[in-house]
Amino acid sequence: MAKKWTEEERGKLKAYREEGMTIEQIANKLDRSPDSIDHAVRRYKIPTSTPLTNKESKEQVEIVSNLEKLDDKYFEALKKKAKSTWSVKKTQVKASTGKKPFTTYLVMGDCHVPEHNMPAIKSILYMMDDIKFDGIVNVGDYMDFGSISHWNKTKKLTSEGMKLKQDYIVGNSILDEFDKRLPAGCDKHFMFGNHEDWYYQFIECNPMLEGMLHPTDELKLKERGYKVYETYNDIFRIGQLNFTHGIYTGMHYVKKHIDELKTNIIFGHLHSQRERYESSPAKELSIGGYALGCLCSMSPSYMKGRPNKWSNGFGIVYFYPNGDFEVRLIRIIRGRFIFDGKVYNGNK
Ligand SMILES: [Fe+2]
Ligand SMILES: [Fe+2]
Numbered sequence: 001m002a003k004k005w006t007e008e009e010r011g012k013l014k015a016y017r018e019e020g021m022t023i024e025q026i027a028n029k030l031d032r033s034p035d036s037i038d039h040a041v042r043r044y045k046i047p048t049s050t051p052l053t054n055k056e057s058k059e060q061v062e063i064v065s066n067l068e069k070l071d072d073k074y075f076e077a078l079k080k081k082a083k084s085t086w087s088v089k090k091t092q093v094k095a096s097t098g099k100k101p102f103t104t105y106l107v108m109g110d111c112h113v114p115e116h117n118m119p120a121i122k123s124i125l126y127m128m129d130d131i132k133f134d135g136i137v138n139v140g141d142y143m144d145f146g147s148i149s150h151w152n153k154t155k156k157l158t159s160e161g162m163k164l165k166q167d168y169i170v171g172n173s174i175l176d177e178f179d180k181r182l183p184a185g186c187d188k189h190f191m192f193g194n195h196e197d198w199y200y201q202f203i204e205c206n207p208m209l210e211g212m213l214h215p216t217d218e219l220k221l222k223e224r225g226y227k228v229y230e231t232y233n234d235i236f237r238i239g240q241l242n243f244t245h246g247i248y249t250g251m252h253y254v255k256k257h258i259d260e261l262k263t264n265i266i267f268g269h270l271h272s273q274r275e276r277y278e279s280s281p282a283k284e285l286s287i288g289g290y291a292l293g294c295l296c297s298m299s300p301s302y303m304k305g306r307p308n309k310w311s312n313g314f315g316i317v318y319f320y321p322n323g324d325f326e327v328r329l330i331r332i333i334r335g336r337f338i339f340d341g342k343v344y345n346g347n348k
Pocket of ligand 2: 141193194195245246268269270
């Protein structure tokens with residue numbers, strides 16, 4: 001069961017942030033997980049040592065309450081402020097020379113911004129300083145959209161303080177960090193999950209806003225060079241591997257995906273990691289199914305502390321020129337993982 005934050009603890013958290021302590025240092029001090037600290041910093045909007053000035057905060061309130069597109073003059077400044085609780089240094093990766101015998105894709109999903117797990121995401125960003133990915137696939141639920149969820153429609157207390165526009169600013173600030181680390185000409189794919197689908201359900205009830213606040217526009221996905229799959233349950237293919245957000249649930253969800261789709265498939269949605277192989281016609285390769293894990297908080301408020309088998313994680317997929325592929329599922333534990341003999345720690 002997640003521990004509740006008392007007034008006193010929130011005061012301590014604020015003081016530690018103002019001292020410039022890292023998430024991990026505060027976690028040790030308060031005897032909580034880095035994930036829980038990261039979540040509380042965002043939930044209670046704990047500022048760092050550079051709080052907004054009165055003028056800036058007045059301007060921000062004005063901008064956030066204005067239902068226009070994000071491409072206003074304050075956009076860059078707001079993204080910078082959105083990063084006030086985290087920062088990540090970028091190192092330069094040398095471009096590889098010569099023709100490679102395979103291509104490398106980063107496959108990830110279920111960030112659920114603003115319920116994302118920043119240490120988990122940062123650990124991947126650190127790895128991207130060492131690996132130049134030829135492609136990236138985001139399989140959906142990048143945004144959480146609690147602010148427009150039909151589940152929260154009548155829950156005024158739960159949705160208090162949730163601002164769609166602020167969520168988009170945070171979402172953009174994180175996508176910027178990925179873009180900085182992806183090479184020019186990177187093959188980029190972005191799928192909508194059931195949470196992005198809530199946008200369409202919101203427009204269904206508020207048709208006067210049609211054409212506004214669309215995730216593709218507000219996250220600037222086309223400008224960033226993403227091919228966007230805006231239909232929930234869409235499937236696309238690279239080589240011999242298919243990608244989707246995640247269609248089936250239940251105890252044997254990977255088996256179910258393979259049985260129904262009858263092809264190699266990788267997906268998110270279930271927030272847990274699993275790999276499974278099923279029979280194929282004789283003398284052919286067995287069919288693989290892969291569940292990625294998530295990059296969100298392992299205990300978001302709506303779970304109300306219920307136990308779950310979620311794992312933070314992602315996948316690296318290598319494609320041979322003929323379309324054959326190899327999948328490496330990587331589990332992120334408390335914001336860090338080991339890959340290729342190196343620890344990538346997102347708590348720093
Ligand atoms: Fe999800
Ligand atoms: Fe989902």
